[in-house]
Amino acid sequence: MTATAALAPAQLLPDALNASFKLVxxxxxxxxxxxxxxxxxVFRVADTEGLWVxxxxxGNLENGMAIGANWMSxxxxxxxxALIALSGYYGLAFVVGWSTGYFILLIxxxxxxxxxxxxxxxxxxxxxxxxxxARAIAALTTILIGFVYSVGQARGMGLVGIYVFGGDYTxxxxxxMAITVGYLALSGMLGATxxxxxxxxxxxxxxxxxxxxxxxxxxxxxxxxxxxxGAMLDQLSSEFTEPFISGGFYLWLATAFSLIVxxxxxxxxxxxxxxxxSERTARWSTVWxxxxxxxxxxxxxxxxxxxxxxxxxxxxxxxxxxGMTGAEGDVIVVLAAQLANLPEWFVGLVxxxxxxxxxxxTAGLFIAASSAAAHDIxxxxxxxxxxxxxxxxxxxxxIVVLGALVTVxxxxxxxxxxxxxxxxxxxxxxxxxxxxxxxLWWENTNRQGALAGMTTGLFIWFAAITNQVLPAYIxxxxxxxxxxxxxxxxxxxxxxxxxxxxxxxxxxFAVTIAVSLATDEPPERIKRIVRQCHSPExxxxxxxxxxxxxxxxxxxxxxxxD
Amino acid sequence: MTDTDTQRSDEPQVxxxxxxxGSVDYLNSEVNIFKPSTPFMRDHLxxxxxxxxxxxxxxxxxxxxxxxATDLMTSVTVIGFPLHYLLTAIGAPLGALVLSLxxxxxxxxxxxxxxxxxSATRQSTEGTPAADGGVEx
Numbered sequence: 132m133t134a135t136a137a138l139a140p141a142q143l144l145p146d147a148l149n150a151s152f153k154l155v156x157x158x159x160x161x162x163x164x165x166x167x168x169x170x171x172x173v174f175r176v177a178d179t180e181g182l183w184v185x186x187x188x189x190g191n192l193e194n195g196m197a198i199g200a201n202w203m204s205x206x207x208x209x210x211x212x213a214l215i216a217l218s219g220y221y222g223l224a225f226v227v228g229w230s231t232g233y234f235i236l237l238i239x240x241x242x243x244x245x246x247x248x249x250x251x252x253x254x255x256x257x258x259x260x261x262x263x264x265a266r267a268i269a270a271l272t273t274i275l276i277g278f279v280y281s282v283g284q285a286r287g288m289g290l291v292g293i294y295v296f297g298g299d300y301t302x303x304x305x306x307x308m309a310i311t312v313g314y315l316a317l318s319g320m321l322g323a324t325x326x327x328x329x330x331x332x333x334x335x336x337x338x339x340x341x342x343x344x345x346x347x348x349x350x351x352x353x354x355x356x357x358x359x360x361g362a363m364l365d366q367l368s369s370e371f372t373e374p375f376i377s378g379g380f381y382l383w384l385a386t387a388f389s390l391i392v393x394x395x396x397x398x399x400x401x402x403x404x405x406x407x408x409s410e411r412t413a414r415w416s417t418v419w420x421x422x423x424x425x426x427x428x429x430x431x432x433x434x435x436x437x438x439x440x441x442x443x444x445x446x447x448x449x450x451x452x453x454g455m456t457g458a459e460g461d462v463i464v465v466l467a468a469q470l471a472n473l474p475e476w477f478v479g480l481v482x483x484x485x486x487x488x489x490x491x492x493t494a495g496l497f498i499a500a501s502s503a504a505a506h507d508i509x510x511x512x513x514x515x516x517x518x519x520x521x522x523x524x525x526x527x528x529x530i531v532v533l534g535a536l537v538t539v540x541x542x543x544x545x546x547x548x549x550x551x552x553x554x555x556x557x558x559x560x561x562x563x564x565x566x567x568x569x570x571l572w573w574e575n576t577n578r579q580g581a582l583a584g585m586t587t588g589l590f591i592w593f594a595a596i597t598n599q600v601l602p603a604y605i606x607x608x609x610x611x612x613x614x615x616x617x618x619x620x621x622x623x624x625x626x627x628x629x630x631x632x633x634x635x636x637x638x639x640f641a642v643t644i645a646v647s648l649a650t651d652e653p654p655e656r657i658k659r660i661v662r663q664c665h666s667p668e669x670x671x672x673x674x675x676x677x678x679x680x681x682x683x684x685x686x687x688x689x690x691x692x693d
Numbered sequence: 694m695t696d697t698d699t700q701r702s703d704e705p706q707v708x709x710x711x712x713x714x715g716s717v718d719y720l721n722s723e724v725n726i727f728k729p730s731t732p733f734m735r736d737h738l739x740x741x742x743x744x745x746x747x748x749x750x751x752x753x754x755x756x757x758x759x760x761x762a763t764d765l766m767t768s769v770t771v772i773g774f775p776l777h778y779l780l781t782a783i784g785a786p787l788g789a790l791v792l793s794l795x796x797x798x799x800x801x802x803x804x805x806x807x808x809x810x811x812s813a814t815r816q817s818t819e820g821t822p823a824a825d826g827g828v829e830x
Contacts, residue, residue, distance in 0.1 A: 223781045224756075231752045231789035238741045238796055358783070361773030372778050374767065380760040384753070391752075411811040414800060418793045425790050432782045572726040659720045666719035667733045667809045683720060 149469065152297035156479020160295050163333065163483050164310055167326050167490065171318030174325045189324055189406045195419025197324050198403050200331035202229075202420070203427055204280075204492030205287025208334060208485045210549030211428070213460035215435035216442075216449065217547075219371050221378035221386075223432070225549055228390025228556075230428045233421040236395045237414060243571045243664040245404045245413040248675030251499065252398035252563060253507035258677065259570040260581040261657055263512050268585045270503035272562045273398040274529075276555045277500035278537060283551035284489040284496075285541030290462050291485045294478075304541050307486070311493050312534035316527045323494045324406060330491035335426055337484025341464060342430050345437050345471045352433070360433040367439055370450045385630025386553065392632050393556025396564030398503070399495035408672055438467035445470050461548050497530050504529040546600070553629045554596065560632035561588035565639045573644075574661040580647030587642045591626060591635040599628040659684065733807055740799050744792055751788035755780035 189197065204210075207229065215222035249255055253273055257266025285304050288311075292303030315323065346352035352359035364372055375383070394400060403420075404413045442449050442463070449455040459466060465485065468478045505526035510517045517525075544551060562585050569576040569584075599617045602608040608618065617623035625634050652658075663676035670679060722730040729735040759766040759777040766777040774782075804811070 220778065220781070223778070226782060227752060227785045230786040231748065234748050234789045234793050234796075235745075237793050238744060242800075358772065361771075361779065364773060364775070364778065372767070372775050374756075374759050374763060374777055380756070383756055387752070387756070409811045411801070411804070414797050418790075418797045421790050421793050425786050428786050429783060572724065574724040658724075661724050662720050662722060665724050665734060667804065667807045668719065669809055669811050680720065 150293045150297060153295060153475055153479060155476040156295045156482060159476065159479045160483045160486060163487065164314075164490075166329070168310075168314050168317070170326045170329060171314050171322035174322040175318050189412075189416075190408060191412050191415045192419055193324070193328055194403060194407050194412065194416035195423055196331040197327040197406075198400070198416060198420030199423030199427075200327035200334065200488075200491040201399060201403060201495040202424055202492070203331075203334060203488050204552065205284045205291075205485060205489035206492075206549050206552035207424075207427060207431070208338060208488035209287050209291070209461050209464055210283065210547060210552065211431045212435040212438060212463050213457075213547060214549045215432050216371075216439045216463050217455060217457070217460045218377040220374045220376070221383060222435070224378070224383045224386040225390065225553070226428050226432065228387040229394065230421065230424055232391035232394030233417060233424065235391060236400070237417040237421075240395055240401075240567055240571065241404050241413045241417050242410040244401060244567070245407060245410040246664045246666075246670060246676050247571075247660070248405065248670070248677075250402075250405060251502045251506055252401050252567075253503050254511075255401075255570065256563070256566050256581065256585075257507065257511060259657065259660070260566075260576075260578045261653065262578045262582065265566075265578065265581050265585065266507050266511060268582070268589070269563065269566070270507040272558065272585070272589070273503040273507075274500045274533070276398065276558055277496040278533060278540075279558065280496050280552055280555035281493050281533070281537040282540045282544055283548045283555075284493045285537050286544045286551065287461065287548045288486055288489045289541065290458060291465060291482045291489075294462065294465055295482050301542055305538055307489075308534055308538040308541070311490050312497075312530055314490075315494055315497050316530050323498055326494070327491050330487045331423060333487040334484040334491070335423070337480050337487070338427055338434075338464070339430060340477075341468050341481040341484070342434050342437075344473060344477065345441075345467050346433070348471045348473065349437055349441060351437050351440070356433045356437075357429045360436040363436060363440065367436060368443070368448065368450050371436065371439060381624075381633075382627055382630060385627055385633035387630075388636075389557050389560050389630040389632035390553060392560035392564045392636050393553075393558075396559035396562070396567060397556070398559075398563065399492075399499040401567070402495075402499055402502075409669070434464055434467060438463040438470075441467055441470040457547050497533060500533055501526040501529040550629060554600065557595070557629065557631045557635075558592045561592050561635045561639060564632075565636060565643055569640065569643055569647075571661065571664055573647075574658040575647055575652050576643060577647045577650060577653040579650040580643040580645075583646040584639045584643030588635065588639045591631055591638065594622065595626045595628045595631040595635075598626075599623050656680065656684070733803070736803055736806070737800070740796065740803070744796050744799075748789065748792055751792070752785050755784060 211222070211225050211229070214225050244255070247255055247259075249258060251270075251273070253266050253269035256269035257263060285308055288307035289300050289304035292298075292307050293300060296303065296306075318326070342356050343352075346356040346359070351363055370376060378386070403416075407413050407416055439449055439455075442455060442459075447454075455463075465478060465482050468481045505522045509525045510522055514521070546554075565584055565588065566581055570581070597608070598619055602612045602616065602618065611618045613620060615623065659680040660676045663679050670676075717731050717733070719731060719733075722734070724730070724734075726738065729738045755766075755777060759781075767775045769776040771779050
């Protein structure tokens with residue numbers, strides 16, 4: 132399924148997609164990108180509070196949309212329909228994992244995180260476990276997640292870019308990434324949040340319009356394609372619905388579980404709760420966010436069904452030989468609109484939605500990574516005296532460097548958009564989720580436990596990726612793989628790269644708990660901060676749990692921090 | 694099962710003043726997900742665990758049933774869908790959304806029960822000792 136950059140666009144994408152310069156769609160996409168830049172400029176930020184947490188001023192509905200846009204990347208817009216079309220019932224593990232995880236986030240983490248009230252995910256880990264090493268590990272994990280996740284976005288943007296502007300894959304990836312990086316370095320989180328609401332509207336309108344029109348023109352559906360596609364399922368190849376063909380029961384569970392805990396461990400998702408005005412807003416905006424996400428997630432299987440049927444009619448059996456390629460699958464949403472003979476401008480609209488989705492998520496990821504570098508590594512560890520100006524500079528430099536690395540890697544991506552993104556989820560679920568969960572729900576989790584747990588999680592993830600993904604890149608490793616494509620097939624069965632968290636996360640929990648029990652309890656001050664996160668008493672908009680604790684204990688006579 | 698605020702004789706004073714002036718000292722009550730130490734946490738965790746169980750059933754129930762009874766799940770058809778496909782593709786996401794809504798409402802009801810009002814946060818009027826704020830950033 133690996134698509135190599137060396138292929139010409141005509142080979143990378145099917146002829147039916149007609150990859151060449153198209154005037155009207157080009158104007159539409161260019162106008163959209165100009166709009167993002169303009170919004171970013173208007174809401175540009177001059178201080179770090181604005182760059183990272185949007186001044187903690189965002190309301191319910193707006194944050195709900197931002198959660199939606201931040202969340203729905205090229206992996207949702209393009210990749211999910213691709214996985215459903217290519218892998219049938221197994222693809223639904225992605226629908227389930229990427230939506231239902233928000234419920235766990237809501238009941239266990241969202242409001243408590245808002246009460247903790249810091250700036251970034253590594254901030255939480257560093258302050259909660261009172262350790263700069265833990266902070267650094269969390270920060271590096273955040274940057275690594277941003278990197279792996281964004282490679283998928285760049286691939287999606289590149290493929291859609293070819294359809295709109297023609298040209299070759301390499302040029303398109305570079306062009307799209309350059310625009311994203313430029314806009315981000317300019318606008319920061321406040322601009323990015325304001326943009327996310329706009330981007331959500333664009334992507335959901337484009338996706339739903341595409342689905343309704345394709346369904347109607349193709350004679351598949353009328354008012355509710357999200358349900359009506361059921362009636363056509365028996366006309367599709369049995370591969371579309373039959374369970375456990377392209378992935379067994381364990382892999383299904385592992386994938387869904389990994390995506391769920393990954394959802395709860397992703398720094399760019401978490402930071403959305405730091406931007407809201409109160410913990411109640413944190414809860415309700417999660418509900419809104421899940422609603423906005425469901426609009427697309429209930430529609431993607433329908434789009435996949437229509438696309439698969441159109442593909443079978445126009446090109447050939449998607450499951451036969453040669454069958455649908457990975458690159459074709461990754462643009463099935465656009466391809467379906469094209470195969471339904473819709474006018475060019477309309478196909479352009481669907482394509483533009485895909486680009487909006489990719490840019491919005493890349494924005495969230497890069498902001499999270501840049502704050503990890505500037506705030507958590509540079510300011511907290513290297514140079515505590517750093518001025519706002521220096522922090523902004525380091526933050527922006529990180530965005531540019533990361534953008535360059537992502538661009539280079541995306542030129543030869545190792546997997547489908549959806550799969551690439553799932554690797555990042557495995558990582559978040561293995562390393563960060565256990566720290567968030569235990570850190571908030573068990574006050575005796577301590578520094579040693581956290582360090583041991585995170586190291587274990589990182590080790591499992593790197594082992595799984597080295598086992599299954601890297602051999603495609605590194606000849607020496609490739610020589611060691613057998614027919615299954617993994618160096619140690621048994622390890623790949625238990626810890627598949629895409630779902631390493633099912634077996635791995637419980638191990639990380641166990642290690643963290645065991646080491647915490649075996650070593651000293653955390654200091655009373657830290658315990659109080661955790662308790663403050665669970666108290667029902669309201670807090671000030673700009674207050675963190677730490678400040679409340681310092682004030683209260685200061686009054687009752689014990690020594691406060693300063 | 695959660696809104697039964699019957700016979701909790703130790704709570705009225707919590708309700709009337711929201712525990713704000715220290716009738717419950719939240720900063721000195723242990724946090725352990727399995728050992729709730731305050732009435733609020735007990736009530737909250739009861740909601741959390743009940744809903745977590747419902748969620749686990751909605752999310753992992755259909756696929757497990759499909760694995761155990763493949764023929765049954767794939768042969769039953771509802772509005773055109775094989776049952777396993779319907780429950781997974783539509784049942785799980787929609788179920789999670791409904792559960793989220795229910796949880797957020799129940800949590801608001803808990804706030805009301807304990808006299809918590811989040812509308813005051815915007816003016817950051819902390820009723821507590823922090824006269825000097827600590828709010829400045």
